[in-house]
Amino acid sequence: MIIPHPLLGPRDSQEFTYLGDADLIDRPDWQAENAADRFYEYLYLRDNPAGEHRELWFHEQGDRSWLVVTRDTVTHEISKVELARDVARARGRSK
Amino acid sequence: MRYSGFKVLKEALTGHKGWQPAWRDPAPKAHYDFVVVGGGGHGLATAHYLAKVFGRSSVAVLEKGWIGGGNVGRNTTIIRSNYLLDGNEPFYEFSMKLWEGLEQDFNFNAMVSQRGVLNLCHTDAQRDAFRRRGNAMRLNGVDAELLDTEGVRRMAPFLNFDSARFPIKGGLLQPRGGTVRHDAVAWGYARGADSRGVDIIQNCEVTGFRIENGKCLGVDTTRGFIGAGKVGVAVAGSSGRVMAMAGINRLPIESHVLQAFVSEGLKPLLPGVITYGAGHFYVSQSDKGGLVFGGDIDGYNSYAQRGNLPVVEDVCEGGMSLMPMIGRARLLRMWGGIMDMSMDGSPIIDRTDIDGLYFNGGWCYGGFKATPASGWCFAHLLATDRPHETATAYRFDRFRKGLMIDEKGMGAQPNLH
Amino acid sequence: MSQSHRIDGGLIDRSRALHFRFNGKTYQGHPGDTLASALLANGVRLMGRSFKYHRPRGPISAGSEEPNALVELRSGARQEPNTRATTAELFDGLDARSQNHVGPLSFDLLAVNDRLSPFFAAGFYYKTFMWPKAFWEKLYEPMIRRAAGLGSLTKEADPDLYDKGFLHCDLLIIGGGPAGLAAALTAGRAGANVILADEDFVLGGRLNAETFTLGDASGSDWASATVAELAAMPNVRVMARTTVLGAFDHGIFGALERVSDHLLQPAAGKPRQILWRIYAGRSLLCAGATERPIAFENNDRPGIMLASALRSYANRWAALPGKEVAIFTNNDDGHRTATDLLAKGIKVAAVIDSRKTDAPRTNRYEVLAGALVSGASGRLGLSGVEVRLPGGETRTIACQALGVSGGWNPNVHLTCHQRGRPVWDEALAAFVPGGVLPAGMSVAGAAAGTLSTAGALSSGAAGAVKALADLGIRAKPADLPEAEDAPVRIAPLFHVPGKGRAWLDQQNDVTVKDVKLAHQEGYVSVEHLKRYTTLGMATDQGKTANIGGLAVMAEMTGKSIPETGTTIFRPPYTPVAIGALAGRSAGKDFRPTRLTPSHKWAAEQGAVFVEVGMWLRAQWFPRPGETHWRQSVDREVLATRKSVGICDVTTLGKIDVQGTDAAEFLNRIYANPFAKLAVGKVRYGLMLREDGMAMDDGTTARLAEDHFVMTTTTANAVGVYRHMEFCRQCLWPDMDVQIISTTEAWAQYSVAGPNARRLLQKIIDPAFDISNEAFPYMGCGEITVCGGLRARLFRISFSGELAFEIAVPTRYGDALIRRMVEAGKEFDAVVYGTEALGVMRIEKGHAAGNELNGTSTALNLGMGGMVSKKKDSIGSTLSEREGLNREDALGLVGFRPVNPAETFAAGSHLIGKGDVANAANDQGYLTSVCFSPNLGYTIGLGYLKNGAARKGEVLRAVNPVQNAETLVEVVSAHFVDPEGERLRA
């Protein structure tokens, strides 16, 4: 596969390491009432669509950026690639 | 119709006129006591044992395409019970025992070939881990032998002992491990089930579950509604897709693609199954002569049933580094199957929160060898509502409770299991 | 007998003779020949045996679709089984042998299988060999295995090199026939970056095998002139002998270039083959089409081949399998072969055309319209065919060669590699590429079903224009010569009905009867058919067989061919040497090797090295007189504990962590607190995964308010770094923290033992006070050594001794160890390897890789108290789950043998003294075991249920795989200096 890196253009996916579902960005609040349940759901339950999937890739043999790649799991077509840091901020994460 | 050497002889002399279809092609009935969704190895085995062991004959297996078209038809045919953890080992040994009597059970030669599974180790730490595993197997009454380098050399003198990047320091051998002709497993179970009255319905895709008041009443299919007392889903690879139709959208499972490979036919070379402990490569030789081999999953979510070059190359690098004699053998064909990769690398055979709906999946790439036990245990659960004694750990709630069965110790990262 | 069947003309170089051997006999051929063409020219038709029935076989094709003419090429370590004689380029000294027979090729003892074929019908083995049960493994299977298989490998290592390569282009053109050449001209002239790849050693495709003219030139002349023009363009790369083997995601293709297969052996340092990964903006498939046979009784006799192959052998290679030739066709193309052969002066005995009314009439040769070939004679080589005339009478025609033309199948293979399905074209009676193609791919020429030369040329040019337009490159179609433009006229015919066996898949011996049997038994789905009969699963992957099988099944089910199913292809297009897919990553070069800064010195000392991940580390340093590794290791351990030892610990991961939020960042990724670590201090840290399992451990030093240096274990360095980047970028994107690996930048040595300080004082510049008061346990600082070299010093200990780790820029690592060894002489200092390191850490009870196995929690490790509940850290919440906090949770403890003379092994399981050794009574297991030279007996660490509470208990360490069992006592994991007095000294 070729991942169009937002900064570096098309790169062979072999340079990347895969993590999975981009929801892993949404780490729960440790002090929440139901923190145990929320952490369980966060870590273990996954969207597993046959179709568009937002997922985390790490450009390990490259610029060390974590990326959020939107990819179709049936055709492997990639429709969007963003820096995970930007996505994380947009989802309300900060410090 | 029973198969036998005599029958083959008779038919040969009379022009093969007497052979009947291996299984019937019935139209679906309006209602069954048990509907098994998925005509792969696990679904067919479930139906076979429901009929044979639990005496239930009002059973249908619904398959959207042709039976045996899922992972049972596209794997590397290995059987073994060399597991480490309590949650797994008795189950896989139960499976191994069923393999050992399978052909007589369903009257079909699946070519169960127990020529040994040898896992190689390349570091002292790996050898320690194999000793622990081998001892765990022995404590469970399972055969295991720990070989030193010389022991490995005697079994497989063609391995790279002289110029290996990672020297072979020994291996864990399960002599009873081996291979099985994979398609024959599906066909054999189909025949076994069919002969006991199970309806095997091909080209019948489930399009929805009819659920009322928290109870599953049956399934909508491309051939109409089929009512069911209980519905068992055994569609590993597509678990996410199918369970979503029942409103269960998030499972502790991701779908990944695993590639496998076969070489051109060669005269006998390999003693059994060999697994490389320093690279991603395992190999056996089929009765036809092809080297059947594979490695890691491609590593990203996929329903595509095909993989990409990096893993092909990675697998062949492992192969060449382990057995440099295969350089001039040619890779004939590569294919991909979709794996239910679970969060701890172990499967799930459990009830769901919906009454009457049962689940069997998350087999990662260990599903083939599990086929008989998976079928038996799922049949047990469907028939009795209690888990089989060897499958009590395969529960959905083990992640919530911290009771993971993590053979590789990789944690909640499915592509590493 | 010298080239008795060589005729005039052809594209061979008759000025040079090449000598080669087949089955021990020497023959001559010419440059430009394949092994098959040269053998045919020498009158050899019999080249191999089939898989199951061991039927005598000759080539049916002149290309890579060949199912029959498979040979073992070369000998010794270079022996190469299953090589198609039809594509093996002839070279001087070529040595080939037929395969899969017992006894001589012409008298194969296993041909008895053919006589017994009624017993070997499709799937027979599923129905028998089950009784008695034990016989399968002892008798039946070994027998089947010996009989099965095709060629053989020697068990020697492949001596050749294989390269990999990576190419990028705008347009990849797959196939160099008329369509591909027209496309390449068009794209090349437009200035696009073009790769043109063809599996043949001469480009031109069918142009080299036909007698058509293109404008004023012969097809082959036009092709070679076009290739010359393309080769002169800097933006075009013409790759002959290159098979595009697979279409992968996003325009990535695999291609195999056979660089040296046409040579006796590769030149020194040169590859045999290159696996290219081609990144193509667009691709144009111009792979042509493959003719298909018509099945009839005994249609596998040597001498029966595809009509187009016969034409190729005559036109391109000036070779013929026989002096008298007949043709069997269902379409006009078959007649071309007759015409071409006549023009060469060959006797055409008859053209049997299955079409009653559409068969062309001519007086140049006899046409038997509406007739069918119903049989063939000549076991080892065709002698004649039996023809069933329209009236029902039969006629025998003597011939040594029969050309069969059943129509053409477009080579759609690569269009299927991403699960695309071809569609049926009624007019062609063939599958053509479907609507869903791999991204960026289009198809032209015969591969798209455009079978005329003119059509191929124009569709190739148009295809290139369109593909380039997608990329924003303007091109206009190359001016093309006038060419043959005949329409396709065909009346589908796939097999001739009859009682005898008619072969569909020649290599795997699948006959029409087998397909009928599969239908009878319910194996109707195409996939079931394939798997039950093995149709299409031979080394040719059914290139000439699949459609025939499908057609017979369609006939049985009464459905049309497309309703019955389609056949999709998977990579590779043709089989690829496994060596080529591995490239250089084989043997010692499987993975790169990382060397430590002291490697050169250690090698000079005769150190024994061990692989640790990609690193090579010194395992121990044998001294003269030491004959067993234990002697060396014991000495290293004792000397270190007694005085001082030095160890290269550079392989530990080192990560530089900076920024105003660095302290808080570490506080969150470690389970224990880090925020308040003082500058100039080091702290041990335990890192958990989010699921609560220990991920890694190590020490982290605070060099400044906003600057830390973290160490990781050697094994986890990469994973920890990745995890930290995840936390930094995805979880806390606004934290001011920067991380970078510095593992390689520093040569780091542990100096341990009571004399460690005294040794270091001789090295470290006097300005730096490293006394216990000035530089206490867990202190760190930046210093200089040896007169001004900047260095870092950490007072940390893995061995349990007074110990320091000293780091200098890596280039001085070699000099530093030499200097320290020199300085240590007065203390009898030793340098120790990983074994002694391991012994000392077990003696001290430090967890390492065997304990951090991915399923251990802080609680298991005896560090449950370290997980701070006062802060958020990765893994703290989920580590509270009930299953991880059971009362009988495994706890890390120490073990010693009750009888000190006895030993035990890591991986032993723990069983109560009076209990049966079974899984139900399993209490835990030993993780790390060594002989302690300090204590004089074997010691071990292990996980035991509720371990901490069971000190003093005696258990059995059972090790059934080695038939061993030892009584062990549960003790503290800290065997040496449990109070930690030494490391604070």
Added chain:
Amino acid sequence: MHDLAALTPLSATEPRIERIGAIRIVEVTDRSLASLTCRSGKSRPFEAAAKALFGGALPAPGAWFEGAPFSLIWTGPEQWFVEASFATHEDIARILKEPFGDAASVTEQTDGWVRFDLEGTPVVDMLERLCPVPSRRMKNDAATRTMIEHVGCLVLRRAADRFSVIAPRSFAGSLHHALCAAATSIA
């Protein structure tokens, strides 16, 4: 001054120069190296310091520039490698840290890496056997990370016939072996 002798990444006292066909593979040891990363919210002072020290804009993603005394290579978002002569800038991290102050994190990298310069007309043919980087299309200011025989590397183009490959130092021997093998293969 200390009196410790340095070894090159290939464990010799002098840098290795290999000539294979038309290719020269040169072990470069006279360069010092540090990483320079902009701290959060400090881009303004960071850029000011960079402008003062380097005299121009910092290279964009995928680019590098050669300057005197400092050359800069983009290595990641808001991160650059700074290279200078070892003879004059041995202590490069300290030299950089001063002007940037707390606007940047600076880490010594000199000994973390090995650099090989590849020279000769067929250098692109050679790189095509080594890594997926589109070396033929790379401009003379392009710098990119990639993999060569499982070693993560930084590849820089310097001229039509000149590239640098920079890799973690412990891999020097294996990388050199791979480079020589590729050069032999295309020679």
